[in-house]
Amino acid sequence: MKKGIVTEYKDICFFCGAPAECEHHLLFGSGTRQLADKDGLKVPSCNKCHNMGQINERIHENPMAEKLSKMLGQAIYESKIGTREEFRRRYGKSYL
Numbered sequence: 001m002k003k004g005i006v007t008e009y010k011d012i013c014f015f016c017g018a019p020a021e022c023e024h025h026l027l028f029g030s031g032t033r034q035l036a037d038k039d040g041l042k043v044p045s046c047n048k049c050h051n052m053g054q055i056n057e058r059i060h061e062n063p064m065a066e067k068l069s070k071m072l073g074q075a076i077y078e079s080k081i082g083t084r085e086e087f088r089r090r091y092g093k094s095y096l
Ligand SMILES: [Zn+2]
Pocket: 013, 014, 015, 016, 017, 018, 045, 046, 047, 048, 049, 050
């Protein structure tokens, strides 16, 4: 697994600061998570903020949070890796 390029704080949840228990890939969905992994577009997370909290406390199955996650992933891609067109080609669509 490649290391994340989003934050240098590997051991705390990106969302709430609690000890990290897993990783969230900012871009996800079929075939997409692996690309996000290669690009380092992932953040440390606690289980509650990731997928085990109440729906409004977590990223997954929370439609607006999922959308913002993908938008952030693309924004970081465009600031550190490549252009919007390159993102669109690699991930198949643009969220911005
Ligand atoms: Zn958390």
